[in-house]
Amino acid sequence: MSTAPALTADAIERARQWVAERGRTTPARVRVLAHLLQAGRALTHAELEAGLARAGGLDRVTLYRVLDWLVQQGLAHRIAGEDRVWRFSAVDSGAGGHDHAHFRCDDCGRVYCLDSLRPVVALTLPAGFRCREAELTLHGLCPQCGA
Numbered sequence: 001m002s003t004a005p006a007l008t009a010d011a012i013e014r015a016r017q018w019v020a021e022r023g024r025t026t027p028a029r030v031r032v033l034a035h036l037l038q039a040g041r042a043l044t045h046a047e048l049e050a051g052l053a054r055a056g057g058l059d060r061v062t063l064y065r066v067l068d069w070l071v072q073q074g075l076a077h078r079i080a081g082e083d084r085v086w087r088f089s090a091v092d093s094g095a096g097g098h099d100h101a102h103f104r105c106d107d108c109g110r111v112y113c114l115d116s117l118r119p120v121v122a123l124t125l126p127a128g129f130r131c132r133e134a135e136l137t138l139h140g141l142c143p144q145c146g147a
Helices: 009-022 027-039 045-053 060-072
Strands: 076-080 086-090 101-105 111-114 136-140
Touching: 009 027, 027 045, 027 060, 027 086, 045 060, 045 086, 060 076, 060 086, 086 111
Parallel strands: 101 136
Antiparallel strands: 076 086, 101 111
16 A cells, blocks of 8 residues: 655646646556656656555556657656666656756665756766766765765
8 A cells, every 4th residue: 555645736837837838638647657756766767656556557568658758758757776677767857858867765775866966977978978877876875864
């Protein structure tokens, strides 16, 4: 059973607007993106599935397809965990940016986007190299585990 809070009207409306700007608006796309927007951290497929179960859920294949579409459209990004499990997070402001750092808690395994931290690796590449995406993951304890 999920302990995720019910989706807020604000999260649903933002998700609906962002999805409509990129393509066909479906209830599944809006619900998944709203859930990611409201989560405050990157979520695994299983966490999303459990969180969405509160309102009727989605079958696994639909959830995978929606997540793939959100990533392709730049509305979400996929983060590889050390446990080889993908985590998904809504992209800040729906702008499609993937150039921020992540924080992984060594105790609970949760992954958080650190939107204010931008990797500077792309600025120091040798001549002729162009960076399309940079990924930086910091490790330590999240506020709950560090308390």
